[in-house]
Amino acid sequence: MLILNYIAVLVLMNMLKFNALTHSLALKAPKSIRNTMTYVVVEDCIKCKYTDCVDVCPVDCFHEGPNFLVIDPDECIDCTLCEPECPIGAIFADDDVPEGQENFLELNAELSREWPVINVSKESPPDAAEWEGKPGKLALLER
Ligand code: SF4
Ligand code: F3S
Numbered sequence: 347m348l349i350l351n352y353i354a355v356l357v358l359m360n361m362l363k364f365n366a367l368t369h370s371l372a373l374k375a376p377k378s379i380r381n382t383m384t385y386v387v388v389e390d391c392i393k394c395k396y397t398d399c400v401d402v403c404p405v406d407c408f409h410e411g412p413n414f415l416v417i418d419p420d421e422c423i424d425c426t427l428c429e430p431e432c433p434i435g436a437i438f439a440d441d442d443v444p445e446g447q448e449n450f451l452e453l454n455a456e457l458s459r460e461w462p463v464i465n466v467s468k469e470s471p472p473d474a475a476e477w478e479g480k481p482g483k484l485a486l487l488e489r
Pocket of ligand 2: 387390391392394395396397398399400415431432433434435436437
């Protein structure tokens with residue numbers, strides 16, 4: 347009986363260790379494996395780049411290029427804080443990206459691997475207001 351109890355305790359301890367291991371791996375896994383949402387910067391940001399969004403991000407997942415910002419989908423924790431900060435509504439949840447701009451999901455992922463992090467807002471381009479809401483700005487994206 348004592349041996350059976352001993353074996354039961356050993357089995358229980360191993361189960362607890364396994365649970366802790368899988369939990370820790372799940373937290374460390376890339377976003378693509380965790381299968382959670384991300385926020386995405388879309389075309390309207392190009393040549394406007396107001397940067398109000400970066401001050402509120404708790405995990406520094408914005409990256410800056412010459413005339414556009416992107417969000418690293420592997421770092422975004424879907425807190426929603428940045429979305430209302432953009433004065434021109436250029437940030438969307440990945441399942442709410444405007445029709446025809448689905449390519450910005452991949453573009454955010456790609457460029458966030460190349461561009462440096464920005465976590466403090468800065469002056470917008472002097473002609474930013476002139477570019478608000480203009481179509482076809484993807485062709486003007488500088489890398
Ligand atoms: Fe950062 Fe939150 Fe916006 Fe994601 S949703 S980019 S974590 S502020
Ligand atoms: Fe772009 Fe809006 Fe941020 S214009 S830089 S997404 S505040």
